[in-house]
Amino acid sequence: MFRKKAVFTFLQAQVAAFLGGITDYGLMILLTEVFKLHFTFSILISGTVGAIINFSINRFWVFKNQSGYSSPINSQLFKFALVMLGSITLKSSGTLILQKVFQIDYRIGRLITDLFVSYGFNFPLIKYWVFKVNEKQNVIESN
Known part of the structure; x- marks a missing residue:
C-alpha cells in the first residue's frame, strides 16, 4: 500500500513538473527567439511562471491529502520560492556552462540540465521539505 501511494505521488508530481516545465520551456523559447532576450534572462522569467504553475498543482492536487491544507501556505510558498530560486540558478548556470564550454x-x-535539476534537486526538496508530511499525519494515514 505504501509503495503504491509513493509511486502514485511521484507520478502526480511528474505531471505537475511536466506542466510547469512545458510552460517554462515554451516561454523560454518565445522570450529568447522572438523577444531576443539572452536565454539566461528568459530562464529567469519563464522559470518563475513555470514555478507558479508547479506550486499550484503540487499544493492543490499532488500533496493536498498529505500536507497541502494542514501547513500554512505562507510557509510553503517561502520554502517553494527558495527551491525555485535554487532551481532557476542551477538551470541558468548549467545551460550556460553546456553552451559555453561544450x-x-x-x-x-x-x-x-532540467533532467538533473528536476530529479536531483526539485523533487526531493519539494516532497520532503516544502510539502513535508508531519509525523502525526503520517501515523493517522497509515492506520
Whole structure:
C-alpha cells in the first residue's frame, strides 16, 4: 500500500513538473527567439511562471491529502520560492556552462540540465521539505 501511494505521488508530481516545465520551456523559447532576450534572462522569467504553475498543482492536487491544507501556505510558498530560486540558478548556470564550454545549443542544454535539476534537486526538496508530511499525519494515514 505504501509503495503504491509513493509511486502514485511521484507520478502526480511528474505531471505537475511536466506542466510547469512545458510552460517554462515554451516561454523560454518565445522570450529568447522572438523577444531576443539572452536565454539566461528568459530562464529567469519563464522559470518563475513555470514555478507558479508547479506550486499550484503540487499544493492543490499532488500533496493536498498529505500536507497541502494542514501547513500554512505562507510557509510553503517561502520554502517553494527558495527551491525555485535554487532551481532557476542551477538551470541558468548549467545551460550556460553546456553552451559555453561544450558548444551545446541552449535548447538542448536546457533539457539536459532540467533532467538533473528536476530529479536531483526539485523533487526531493519539494516532497520532503516544502510539502513535508508531519509525523502525526503520517501515523493517522497509515492506520
